[in-house]
Amino acid sequence: MTDRRRRLGGAVGAAAVVLAAGLFFAPGAIGSVLPVSAIARSTALSAAAGRVLALGCVGVSCLLWIARVSGDEDPGPTLPPLSAPTADEPVVGGDLDGDVEATVEAAAAGADRDEVRSELRSLAVDALVHVDGCDRTTARRRVEAGEWTDDPVAAAYLADGSTESLRRRLAARLRPRRTTRRRVDRTIAAVEALLDERERERGR
């Protein structure tokens, strides 16, 4: 069905092109066969609106035809698909990653659930005990008071009760996912910085 229409269209198109060529190079010969001036005077060609309408219709129907045909081409045999690495394979610290994702999604949904803060708090306490040699109670108090790092984001995240500035709270509202991820990243980086500093001091 499609093939017949296609062949018909092709034949008409070829005939029209041949006609055009004939008119350009031998207008006299064609003129004796076809009423050229009558065709030129017909509304579809002489009136601007008619010309626009006629040519526009042909053009748009061609475009639609191409759009239709291009969709149902057979893609043929495919290459083996690119497979993403199996995500369910356990990786080191995978459970914490899951907690971070859950917290990020909760923040995006406007909920106030945080499954990471307590874990990071105990991590910071452990690191502080190791670095400063203080006891756990002191370390815990310092973390809760936000007095363990120079990073205001990390300090505010682990502190007891929000000590965040209005600007930061607004940012958290506007960009919930990014802000949550950033807090976690900055906090881990602050703990790593504690250990790095200690290592540098000992190296000296």
Place this chain on the structure above:
Amino acid sequence: MSTAPAAGRPARTTAAGSVAVGVVATLGLGAATGETAVTAVGLAAGLALAGATRAATDAETALAGMLAALGGGLGVAGVAAVTLARVPWPPTLPVPFLPAAPFLLLLAGGLVGFGAAATVWHLPPAATGRAAVAGATVAAAPAAAGVVAAGGLAAAVPVAVVAAGLVVADRPALDGPALVAGAGLVVPLAVVDGRLATVAVEAAADETRRRALVDALAVTGPLGAVAGVVVAAPALAAGFLLAVRLAADTGLLGRVAGLQLVAAGTFLAAVAGGIAGTGVVVLVGVAAALLAWDLGEFAATLGREVGRGGASRRGEFVHVGGAVALAAVAVVAAVTAAGLVRTLPASGTPATVVAAAAAAVGTLLLLAALR
């Protein structure tokens, strides 16, 4: 570490080449047409709308809405600039027929800017719907304020009823931050609306137009008029974003929508250049659009079949070389053809008119049949 699989992303080098060709060609065509500023504004608007889409995929609705409003605002500004350069202020009906090229270039810039950013950020076209909704949410408060300002207490009641109905019916879809951001826009508008109205009235070109503007302001009130202009921005943005979404849903845009939009925008810019009569540059522009498309398609299939991790540098360079050569051949052929056509008698004899029509229809039918 982002766990988003790189599988299926277009190959990096070739995709970058495609985007670069599109951006440079579009700006060049804009410059050749004498509309560099409009094209650049379109590009910026496209970038802002892509940013809105990106923010929407990250659940940052307020940001998405504001960026959509910004993109739409740039679009509105572009349209206004093009119009006011040719029509005295304030435009009154009937508006005279305006040249199409600057508007097409604005749209072309928008498509290229959006497509370029969408390629870099790998935005799914489906996400544009969310950005459009965010833009509409931001517009809600100014729209309500405008209606109330124009209609007084009589309008306030239905607005309140509609708002209450929305809250009850569609609670989860209402996004607090975006609504609040929109409400935040109302405050400065309410402060400056009177002054803006005065400036607008004083800028009128003649007395008749001034009276028409004053009459219009009397109906809407200054706040209503300003809010209307502000609402037009997210509306335009939503229109653009939803059109992209529609094109994707109907299958016009494939997996690499961004690259397709870049090529389409470049093509549109070339057509605009042709309409404005910029000369041979148009042929180069069309070739650049097809080159961008060629590279984009190559990047897409390569990304799908080999992926970004695979070694493909040499294969990419070879194809880029071949594609540039093909584009150059096409330009040479088209310039030659244009030269030949110019030597033909440009007359309105019945024979040539019929011949031109027959050639056009015949070629169209042949092309369609060959597909």
Place this chain on the structure above:
Amino acid sequence: MTAADAGTGSDPGGRFDAAAFAAVTLLTVGAVLGNGLLFVAAVVPGVYLVAEAAASPPSPGAVRVERSLGSTAVPPGRPTTVTLTVANEGDRPIPDCRLVDRPPEGATVVEGTARGCVSVRPGETASISYAVVAGHGDHEFDDPVARFRSLSAAGWRTARPSVDGDATLSCRQAAETPAVRSAARRRAGARAGDSPGRGVEFHSVREYRRGDDVSRVDWRRYAKTGDLSTVDFREPHAAGTVVVVDVRRPGRVGRAPGRPTAATLSVDAAGRLFERLSAAGDRIGLSALGVAAADVDVPVAGDRADRPWVPPGDGETTRTRTTAVLEAAADVAAERPSRPPPTVGDAGRRAPARPGALRARLPGSAAVVVVTPLLDEEAAALVETLAGADHPVLAVSPDVTGGDRPGGRVAGVERRLRLERLRARGVEVVDWDVAEPLSVAVEGSA
């Protein structure tokens, strides 16, 4: 060569539909507006259409593909490189050949991808390479799939070229025979000035580098040279050395999906330690935490916690048993639990290290080398207990933590704290950054 032709085709909705689209649009707009230049501009997409019709993808018959493995026999968990070389033996250039190798099911690609896009002139060759890690057993590679395109890349032809060269990767614990540089084998005490009781000293050459990324892991170099980080034993130990390899559950995680687990790396390190130390004439024993003695293929003794125990020795029996225990450990190490173990808290209760059971078996003054990823408290406690019982203890710890994920970084901080704690108690710890291979040197033997 024989090539199974799997068909030809073109990309759906490809770029040449776009050319037709552009041509029709230009013709229509040009004709409607009476704009001659736009009308003529349709020649540009016309050239693209002609180019499409004229081009044909190159024939797959002109191609010869060869696969070579860096090593066809490696211990489980050791990466090996795979190189796929395409030679164009025809007289037409092949501008675009996309090659997809199909590594065995049981193997994981750890560096690069098993794919590539090459461009080969007649008489030239091009290659793609990647690295795989596989578990215990023989692994068969499938024939690759190749897709050929012309320069315009419009249509393609897909083929399954048959492959010359290596097709099987064999993973066995005893696969690697160490190059024993035989020299004067000396027992501890032969050199004057050695402190009694502490006949063994260890030190590592390479320092830990924090924040090393997965992408930096140079497996190819590892597979090729197998030599970078060094555990240096000054002397073999008089009372023998016991290698304790920790493959308990907390260690059965990798740095990223598809990467070898920390436990697998521990087994690999233990294997190297065993080979080098026994080559140096030391008497070696072995224990594997997290393995059941009953799971070992040859009969071995067990400790109180039913873990395999090979007493220090240097005979053939010791070697056979040790190899069998390491094989069993490698199998266990590759078994990933369906749920990742917790990084903090109750990990210890789930996977007890039971140092008491081990101590009951250890000869009084034997040196102990504990190979553990130190991913849980129990592991650190075990090392502390052994050190407290006056055994000379060295801990060798593969580091799979770090990367960009918060979980990996937190695990990294926790591991660092454990490591510092051990060092503070005077235990020597080799922090093996797995980005660099571990090598073991015994000074007395070299």
